[in-house]
Amino acid sequence: MANKTDRRRDELAESALLTLGEMGYARASLREIAGNSPFSHGVVHYYFQDKLELVIYSVRYYKARCVTRYDGVVADSTTPDELLEAFAAKLAETIRDEAPMHRLWYDLRTQSLFEQPLRDAITEIDGTLEAMIWRVVDRYATLAGRPPSVPRAVAYGMLDGLFQQALLAHAAHGAAALDGLAAQIRTVLPLLLRP
Amino acid sequence: MANKTDRRRDELAESALLTLGEMGYARASLREIAGNSPFSHGVVHYYFQDKLELVIYSVRYYKARCVTRYDGVVADSTTPDELLEAFAAKLAETIRDEAPMHRLWYDLRTQSLFEQPLRDAITEIDGTLEAMIWRVVDRYATLAGRPPSVPRAVAYGMLDGLFQQALLAHAAHGAAALDGLAAQIRTVLPLLLRP
DNA sequence: GCCTCTTCTTGACAGTTGTCAAGGAAAGTT
């Protein structure tokens, strides 16, 4: 019973993510979201109290899957350079394949600066992303036999900034920007280890 | 004549920035913007063609002033450490004093991922911010007598990412986050120079 | 005073939004 309800919620979340990724948080109306789903617009209020609740549920639903994106890279790499290359490739790949989801994430994170109701959920998810990145950096340090030179928050802030710039460049200049990102990662990751 | 018109445009921009910084791009209506100005809501279309034109004009108006924010730091510092401390302090200060303007900037930059009409203006302004940051890093390198270890775009992406995280932390946990930012800058800036 | 051009206000327009209530359809239970 709760199972079936959650199934529907997930289904709605999946449709919502499509629309949200295409239009952004502000311009994605419930009617548009429902239009990209097998249901009508009224059903949203049967499964969610708010537009906000739907949005938060949806982004949680997405991020829950994507925080494991680099775990394979971490597990499979046996040398620092191999990890670095695999990580850089994966970063570029996800911009290429999931740009709408990433811009949605940055959209919501920025909206959380204006709407408190979003803040807690966003802060929590951002923390899981930081942990995800730190697993990569930490493994990279282990493989290199050198300790990290920066704390978790710094590693995440730096790499997230580069990722965001790459996303912007990808939107502006197309796929060529992705090569730039890989090069940047090759420059930056070694700086995150003590010499 | 063109002078008086531009005067009014600036006046409207100033009011618009107040409202935009408070509500964000999506929820700041022209009526609300005009309500925080000495004029009525119709006047916007006398001086601007669009809401978009007003918003772009406004953010340009603001950023034109604020890209010189660190020029004093660059000009007055005589040692690497002095520059570093002054830069870190200035970063924290502007989050404390101008948080609404910064969240507006990130809001617009993210919206440019969804609305092409915004993209060119945003890309151009982002370039001036990159140049602003590079003037700091370049001067830091000169004072230290060591060359930078990363290109412009990397320096900007990294520092912008840290700044954004600090802005988020400031919104979530208050002014305490600003000390963290200063500490992070002390950690990161030296990494941007070749050993 | 009269006329003209600029500046600004008012009021309306068509469209969209989140929300919700009323009731139909479907599924499950007895």
Add this chain to the structure above:
DNA sequence: AACTTTCCTTGACAACTGTCAAGAAGAGGC
């Protein structure tokens, strides 16, 4: 088969949006 509960659609609501046209208010020249 009758009844109950769950699920979903439809249609309406009040509020809000960007835009624009009509005309008032003001400034300046004659």
